Amino acid sequence: MTTRWLGAPIKRNEDPRLLVGQGLFVDDVQLPGMLHAVVLRSPHAHARILRIDVRRALEHPDVLLVLTHADLPPSLREPLPKLIPHPDLKHHKTQYTLAPDKVRHVGEPVAFVVATSRYAAEDAAELIEVDYEPLPAVVDLEDAAAGRPALVHEDIGTNVAAHSVQRVGDYEAARARADLVLARRFVVDRGCASPMETRGVVAQWDPRARQLTVWDSTQAPIPIRNGLAALFGLAQKDVRVIAPDVGGGFGPKIMMFYPEEVLVPLAAMRLGRPVKWIEDRREHFVATNHERTQIHHAEIALDREGHILGVRTVFLHDAGAYIPYGLIVPIVAECTLPGPYRIPNYHAEFRAVFTNKTIVSPYRGAGRPHGVFVMERLLDLAARELGMDRAEIRRRNFIQPHEFPYDVGLIYQDNAPLVYDSGNYPAALERALEAVDYPRWPEEKARYRAQGRRVGLGFACYVEGSGIGPYEGCRVTVEPSGKVYVATGVGTQGQGHFTSLAQVVAEALGVDVRDVHVVTGDTGAFGWGTGTFASRAAVVAGSAVHLAAQAVRQKALQVAASLLEASPEDLELADGQVRVRGAPSRSVSLGEVARAANPLRGVIPSEWEGPGLEATRYFAPPRGTFSHGVHAALVEVDPETATLRFLRYVVVHDCGTILNPLILDGQIHGGVAQGIGGSFFERLVYDDSGQLLSGSFMDFHIPTAVEIPEIEVIHQETPSPLNPIGAKGAGEGGVIPVPALVAQAIEDALDDLELEILRMPLHPDALFELIQKATRRGS
């Protein structure tokens, strides 16, 4: 019997070195003669730059280089590349390497200083004099959409970057025949990922080899390599980008480019010495991308039995000062909104709007929490209005298991039709309701109430688009030592690729998972790929790994067959050996097979397709695959302090075939924690002048171990038919339904107040106000 690696809770290959402090994060890279850089950033949200004087900084004895926009080569004076164009994105304004004549958000880079130490570089940055003429700041999203109080980009005559409409059926007709039409305004406000490691870049230029090496805390090293080669006029082979250990990503560490990703290599090339830039936490809050602000005017039309006839959402999306990443977030929001429900008529329309705030790009969830919040809230309010049970209204509208593949009728973020591949939505809800004993909840709630406690039950359903293309690749090599080396382009930010991808290989080749060494995120090891985002690494790279490992398996059987004088069909792979089935004494080790596959003399049979026990394969999914789940929680509200306590938290999660349940549970726990943080604790608050008021960990409250509850995870496995391993993405499911769930639970806990929670994140003072207002209304 061979060991089964796939699906087993294997502890991680990468942990020992991380546990003893031998990880390699960007800031751990130390090179001889290395210099340190600091970015001088705009203190204004919106201002014209009248004059920059760097003379005093240049006189600082430890300073080697000061760059402003005027010092950049022509290719870097242009706006940085447009990452993801879209036909509806009429004004694809992208950020500058260094601001030319105007700054558009607090934290926008204005100058770059390189010195012998970080301390000296910071001193010198303070010596740069910049004269600004402040302009009115565009902060409020609805004002911004109306062009008030100013234009972020004057040349386009508007703050609206894009207007986009998607329609399924005829919403107006559905509305006309509805028994109930319910409309509300929903607000989701800014948050940010705050990985514990901030961003960082180290660059080294070898002028003799004409080789640029860049260590970058990016989620997408290969696109960064390709982009740097283009900007600096180098061959792609002469640029190596390494994303070593990355201390959390969650979305914002994928951009092309953050200005520092260009400035650090430029400085290294100008000075002929290695340069390091490490973002500090204060910078991180204004210089690393945010997400989430959207205002939805949404409407649902139903018949009196609670069947959805149609939904309409017309929303504003706050893009921040530039929109390099295009329309991904609002498109994902509108495409996630329908969720697990049959919605025959749907009208989704948005405007992406420039404001004088930090740039927006996907952060874990990436529009999904917004869509789910709006949809689940509409259903909750409709159920209340119809006097219907909130679980029942969902049951009546679920897409049924026999209806897959289910075409939602929209175009998704990958420009492919939004077609759900598989799932079982009703079963997931029933599992969750059973876990929290929903049928007995009224009695339970009354029991709490009798003790003077306000406890609510909340649950929310979602569908998570994941595993989109275009492709990933992988090379699997068995060396004569018998060890297996796996190289793939996706980077890792803690998701356990060194283990889960190794499991896929161990399963195919019958070797110990500890003998499988995975290299990720080094363009020198594997140069094709796009990156780790949209919950796609396990699905897309995992499938490429599977295909490459299967190809190596076939080759091992062929080569071993000639060594063992047996037919390949009679052989099996196990314990690092290829052996004759039923005659285990007739065996060769995989290492010997690898040696035989790479002979010094002789002939290589054509069916081996080349030398060595090695194969490279690519996987390009036809479209995304769709995970789904239901979260349910018991939440206690203290009406006096307006604080929350989670008494129970249950997650029913279906992401297809499970590669490693230990790692999967970890992803879910972390996602829920971020969801809870983003629902009640974390807030990015701007004042009217566009200053971020909560830009430190003293003000932006990432929840600690005291606030986050125990999370019970129940797995459901509906494999995806779209890839060879049946996997679906799992990176974002933890975070997606949390705001919707928190809102419903609070309303349930305080049901006598008849609250309507239409805004996220909520926080104690906002909840307190809602409670006060409702109490006054009632008295």
Add this chain to the structure above:
Amino acid sequence: MREPLRTVQLEVNGKAYTVTVPVRKTLADVLREDLQLTGTHVGCEQGVCGACTVWLDGEPVRSCLLLAVQAAGHRVTTVEALGTVDRLHPVQEAFWENHGLQCGFCTPGILMTVAAFLREHPAPSRQEIREVLAGHLCRCTGYQNIVRAVEDAARRLQARRT
């Protein structure tokens, strides 16, 4: 203005070092840059996140809030002294076994706090564990497996003692 420097003796992980450092340089930066002990990470530089936690005379401190010159004459212990890949500390073993880390950036600081905590509290309750962990921010794990790991570490250390 020239950077004021001072030469100090530091005892780090049982080894004596003589370093000449700017007086304003933090202990975290000196450990990482001058002594190449990069296991200690810097996450916020204001003492909130806890990633930079080391021991000063055996007690957990934030090395981003201490100047290196203040550590002169004290014993400094970093994660590098806790265990090695071949010989993990029981707390490290427990974090491995229970998937108590994901990206691993906050982990060294947490290990230092937990190892010191379990010396004083060999059999903590789950609530006590959550409270001591509240001095650290982790953005990946949701803390649950860290709590499990600390419970497991307490058991491992107990088993060692008996």
